[in-house]
Amino acid sequence: MHDFVLAFLGGTLLGVSVVGYLYINGKIAGISGMIGQLVHPEGLFQKPAFWFLLGIIVIPFIYGLFVQPEIVLNASVWQLIVAGLLVGFGTRLGSGCTSGHGICGISRLSKRSMLATGVFMLTGAMTVFVVRHVVGAGA
Structure with a gap:
């Protein structure tokens, strides 16, 4: 039950923040798009994307002060770099990421976002299957 409550609260906070960002700034809260906005650093502290992304980075550290999550990372630095690329x-x-398409696009009933999210999820499932069952890596 505890995990359900945390997931529910996290999802609710995410939904409220995404809707708030859309209504206040008139822009979709897609993380890759926000990072793209920060490529040009002039006026960095005036950009709402900067503060939104800063919150995404800082809040988990604050959460970690109160709750000690058990996170195990079984990947090398090179695997993480390749995965990030x-x-x-x-x-x-x-043309976007899971936050832009999956959270913002589907909630706006965008057919393009529904298709993109389906492709993301299917590709992720196939990757896990291949890595775990064909290659034999992972747990």
Whole structure:
């Protein structure tokens, strides 16, 4: 039950923040798009994307002060770098990421976002299957 409550609260906070960002700034809260806005650093502290992304980075550390999550990372630095580059390539190829398409797009009933999210999820499931059952890596 405890996990359900935390997931429910997290989802609620995420939904409220995404809707708030859309209504206050008139922009979709897609993380890859926000990072793209920060490429040009002039007026960095005036950009809402900066503060939104800062919150995404800082809040887990604050949460960690009160709750000690058990996180085990079984990947090398090189695997993480390659994974990050592939995700970056995928977000450019798909014109957005899971936050932009999956959270914001589906909630706006965007057919394009529904298709993109379906492709993301299917690709992720196939990757896990191949890594765990074909290659034999992972737990």
